[in-house]
Amino acid sequence: SQKIEQNSEALNIQEGKTATLTCNYTNYSPAYLQWYRQDPGRGPVFLLLIRENEKEKRKERLKVTFDTTLKQSLFHITASQPADSATYLCALRLYSSASKIIFGSGTRLSIRP
């Protein structure tokens, strides 16, 4: 069956450390993968996109890696801050579907001061 799995447990990180979130997928052929941030009661906010032929993407304190052999993406936030506390969602856009993206269930990240 097709699945997208993210860390089901909430992640608690000390301020200043690097937070690493995982997104694993099975039986999908993604054209690209996106990461979004979602705060309570709000819609997701787009952060980064990485294509299937790219290994790594960076944006300020954010870094995303994409390993299509392992079928895994890692999302890193360096020098984490309490303001980074939110739920982070990964989403796949498939080659077979130009219109929809498929979301994982998200990982809740808490950064403690």
Place this chain on the structure above:
Amino acid sequence: DAGVTQSPTHLIKTRGQQVTLRCSPKSGHDTVSWYQQALGQGPQFIFQYYEEEERQRGNFPDRFSGHQFPNYSSELNVNALLLGDSALYLCASSPGGPRQGFYGYTFGSGTRLTVV
């Protein structure tokens, strides 16, 4: 620059009733997608509208229908509401074309629908 606007923000309906949710896309975007997000879950794709036509549909029953207007705004209609339809309904917009979504989708804050 206004982003995606959704209305209403909250809604309470009774089982069996019908509901209409509204979305205005971000300026410059012509494609609108609707998602349903249950508590603690990721958003699930309902359908997408482009050029006033339903371009693709997710795994949702025909009780869910939509419309896109010439100004690109969109409506989501749900008939014969069930308790399980209680969720956050999100609208996302993007430019259309082959690079759709390449710069991410812009989401509204959603409509919280409660069916009692």
